[in-house]
Amino acid sequence: MRMRLLVVGLLVAFMALTGCAKNQMSTEPGTQAGENAAVATDSQNSNGLSEQDLADQQRQAMAAAEQEITQNRIYFGFDKFDLDAEAKDVLKTKAEALKAHSEWKMLIEGHCDNRGTEEYNLALGERRARAAYEFLVMLGVPSSNLKIVSFGEERPAVDADNEAAWAKNRRDEFKLFK
Known part of the structure; x- marks a missing residue:
């Protein structure tokens, strides 16, 4: 009896797996x-x-995310490296784009105006870049996808000596890299 059930079970399984030739559908174009x-x-x-x-x-969508990352800068007050509410909002948007595209890596560039010594501005630019870096990591961006660099006063956005120019030069910029 057991042998008969085993044989019947195997036959049913075989037929179910192979199916009948009549039931197979052609996928030829034109049919x-x-x-x-x-x-x-x-x-x-x-x-x-x-x-x-x-x-x-x-x-x-990818181009828009890339543009969001590279176009929107964050700005700092004179001799400051803390993030204000507006900077945090910009960074939150960048974090979402970076998490959606986990293969992307981002460079955070810290910049300063031309007041202060070169050494001081390099250190301040690094603190500004690090503030953005730490906030992005806190938001869930892998630290391995982020790098920082300070340019101090070497690369001004606006080349002038007035408060409006200085305000534009106290910034973090963001670049994608491989």
Whole structure:
């Protein structure tokens, strides 16, 4: 009896796995089954977009995320390296983009105005870059994806000696790298 059940069970399993030739569908182009498969693939996209449209949307989203990271700077007060509410908001947006694209690495550049000694401004620029770095890490960005550098007063955004220029030069800038 056990042997008979075992044989019947094996036959049922074999038939279920292999199926009948009548039930197999052709996926050759031009056949009804092939056309149905193409329709099914197209209908899998719930937005009604083609694969090309989806790829274009992904490229646009990636470009927008890259622009968010590289275009938006944060600024500091005179002789300061603490992050104000506006700087934290900018960094939160950058953190979301970096977490969404975990393969990206970002360089944080600390900059200063031209007042103070070169050594002092290099140290202040590093503290500014480190403040952004630590905040991003606190938000969940892997520290291995971040690097910092200080340029001190070497690379001014605005080359002038007035309060408006100095305010633009006291900043962190952000660059993507591989």
